[in-house]
Amino acid sequence: MTERKLEGLKVILTGGSKGIGVHYAGALIDAGAQVAILDVADGAELASQLNASQQRDAARAFHVDVSDEAQVKTVVDDVISWIGDVDVLINNAAVFATLGDAKVTDIESALWDKVMAVNVRGPFLMVKHVAPLMIAKGRGKIVNISSGSAYKGLPFMSHYVTSKGAMLGFTRALARELGAHNINVNTLAPGLILSDSISANQEHLDTNRDRVVASRALKRDGFPEDLLGGLIFLCSSESDFMTGQTLLIDGGSVNI
Ligand SMILES: NC(=O)c1ccc[n+]([C@@H]2O[C@H](COP(=O)([O-])OP(=O)(O)OC[C@H]3O[C@@H](n4cnc5c(N)ncnc54)[C@H](O)[C@@H]3O)[C@@H](O)[C@H]2O)c1
Incomplete structure (x- = not known):
């Protein structure tokens, strides 16, 4: 990406140390942003x-469990100490690639609660502690990462699919509530994307890959690179009059 559509913007990206998040971090920085990578996994390297x-102070990794409010509060303060401001929040961290297939009748309640804690409470806590900074300056963008599976359903992943459905409602509620402060809130919903982490989950690929590709208008696998144009659009001034929407990037599997 050569055009620097995010020049000077300060971005918090959760779940940026692994999988698709690594590609998001690179694209955001190529577009001129400074990116705080927040993750339970080490993103220092x-x-x-x-x-x-980049030959600049473009990225810094911060350790946080987004489901823990005390940690979220502290890490937001640490990000502010580094870059002084937050223009864009991307809620990408989730329990996903490590999940095995499970029948709804077999899912342990503790696992269900963990998925909800990271995938739903996490984005809520991030917004709770970042939105005040945006409200104070009367500007900001929030991008919640959902999934095409929230539209289509996906068997044996009811905990995950439910959590990603929650992002659609969360985005719409926030768009209404924060619009008065000139804060745009949108969702990016990828279809199945062959990130490094999901490619390591052979069970998930065996269950889903062929079926998903067959369902698409564009008969091919999706890759992290396919999402980058959409992400940068939602973070940039080009989407300034768009809020409460979902950008579905899935090769034409849903809603065509
Ligand atoms: N890969 C796909 O096919 C696909 C499709 C649709 C949506 N998505 C969504 O895209 C995002 C990234 O998916 P991915 O394929 O890179 O999967 P992934 O599981 O590799 O990425 C999740 C990231 O979140 C981090 N994380 C997990 N728990 C955390 C916690 N408690 N606190 C902070 N960070 C935490 C992980 O360390 C990892 O870096 C997820 O929100 C996922 O739901 C992925």
Whole structure:
């Protein structure tokens, strides 16, 4: 990506240390942003590679469990100490690629609660502690990551699909509530994307890959690179009059 549509913007990206998030971090930085990578997984090496490639203080990794309010509050303060401001929040962290297939009759309640805690409470806590900064300056963008599975249903992943459905309602409620403060809230919903992490989950690929590709208008696999144009659009001024919407990037599997 050569055009620097996010020049000077300060971005918080959750779940940026692994999988699709690594590609998001690289694209955001290529577009001119400074990116705080928040993750339970270590992102220090990724941040130093990105800084070396850009020859600037473009990325820093912060350890946080987004489901823990005390940690979220502290990490937002730490990000502010680093870059002083937040223009864009991307809620990408989720329990996903590590989930095995499970019948709804077999899912342990503790696992259900964990998926909801990370995938739903996490984005809520991030917004709770970042939105005040945006409200104070009367500007900001929030991008929640959902999934095409919230539209289509996906067997043996009812905990995950339910959590991603919640992002659609969360986005609409926030768009109404925060619009008065000139804060745009939108959802990016990818179809099945062959990130490094999901590619390591052979069971998930065996259950879903062929069926998903067959369902698409564009008969091919999806890759992290397919999402980058949409993400940058939702973070940039090009989407300034768009809020409460879902951008579905799935090769034409849903809603065509
Ligand atoms: N890959 C796909 O096919 C696909 C499709 C639709 C939506 N998505 C969504 O895209 C996002 C990224 O998916 P991915 O394929 O890269 O999967 P992934 O499981 O590799 O990515 C999740 C990231 O979140 C981090 N994370 C997990 N728990 C956390 C916590 N408690 N606090 C902070 N960080 C935490 C992980 O360390 C990881 O970096 C997820 O929100 C996922 O639901 C993925």
